[in-house]
Amino acid sequence: MIFLQKKDLLMRRKALEQTLQTTPRLNLFQGFFQAALKNNLPIAIWRLPNQDTQNVVVDLSGQAQQMKLDLEESRPGFAFSRFLNPHLKQTYFLNADVHYSTKLDTIQYLTPPHALDNQWHQSQQRFLQAFEATLEAAPASPVHPKTPTPNRLHIASETDYSQLVHRGVEAIKAGLFKKVVLSRAKSVDLPANFDHVQTFMKLCQRYANALVYLVYVPEIGLWMGATPETLISTDDQQQFRTIALAGTQAHNHELPLSHTAWMQKEIEEQAMVSRYIINCFKKIRLREFEEVGPKTVIAGNLVHLCTRFKVDMQAVNFAELGTVMLDLLHPTSAVCGMPKETSQEFILQHEHYDRAFYSGFIGPVNITQATHIFVNLRCMQLLGNQAILYAGAGITEDSIPMREWHETEMKCKTMLDIIQ
């Protein structure tokens, strides 16, 4: 019986390979997405910065697994974390049981070591059946994603947010901390013809140097974003990378990037993030790192100041650097504050809403021998016919509440420009 099922499955996979090559990209991704929704399976679709390759992974176990993230030991998959995730222990992880990349143009199947043969094949069969069916004919009534209601959602008005910033500045003046990143949620109606996969494709086109993603986990819901901020990356050449990104202004297309002028406030704010990263290196006695910047970089409609850090993991003989640094860095002072503990406490007490996955981290783990984890910024949670957009701004002693509100409005535009 199992033998027959296996044979059937192998034939189905083979037939699919040809279909993959003749089906337009958009339809393929619609197919993956619909098949995952139909079977209640977690799915992640993404495209790395400055790459054309789009990827999809589907977790056939059907469960959002929460685990302690260990990058060096982990199976290939996709990590998704809330802002609050002490010691990375509550990281959601989507196993790459099914992985498709437009570069290889083929589906790779991974069977987890603990999988029960029978159940596993059935789950794969059901998924591939649904995938094939959507490719043959787009469903007349597509399945809609489950969209659990966010916890403690509060849409801050300009007055609410200005008061919050004012409180932050007071706390800094009182010496509680030096910087705090204060954020808010904004709600917008989605157009009647809103399409998740099409929006993902539009984001890819518009934001070439961002990680663009669409993640669906039935228990969590649907998140989408185009983030400019690498948290950690490690590649097949054993290079570790991270960046210090802060300071924000609108991108002036008429001005060469190198002519962008920055105020003292932004320079200091970004320097704090760099210092924070260097302190993390110091904690693990790592001295050999390359540091380049700060330079002005483009992130959609905005520009930021960015310093790049690089470590040759082989040269320093530190194979676990990725996990160790992820644990030390998250949440960085680009999304939390400086010092970390007191600023985080302030955020939890005063923001009056749950950041959920905003300012958490997200990205592929051990996919084609590389891991690219990003800070989840310029993102939105999709709820039926409504989207919740999230954005924050770094508050220092010199912050002016109205300006910070305006900055968060500009950050929300990254998503707004695509959906409206």
Ligand SMILES: C=C(O[C@@H]1C=C(C(=O)O)C=C[C@H]1O)C(=O)O
């Ligand atoms: C907090 C966000 O962005 C972060 C904060 C920045 C700032 O305060 O200038 C700039 C880039 C990001 O590191 C966000 O996009 O919500």
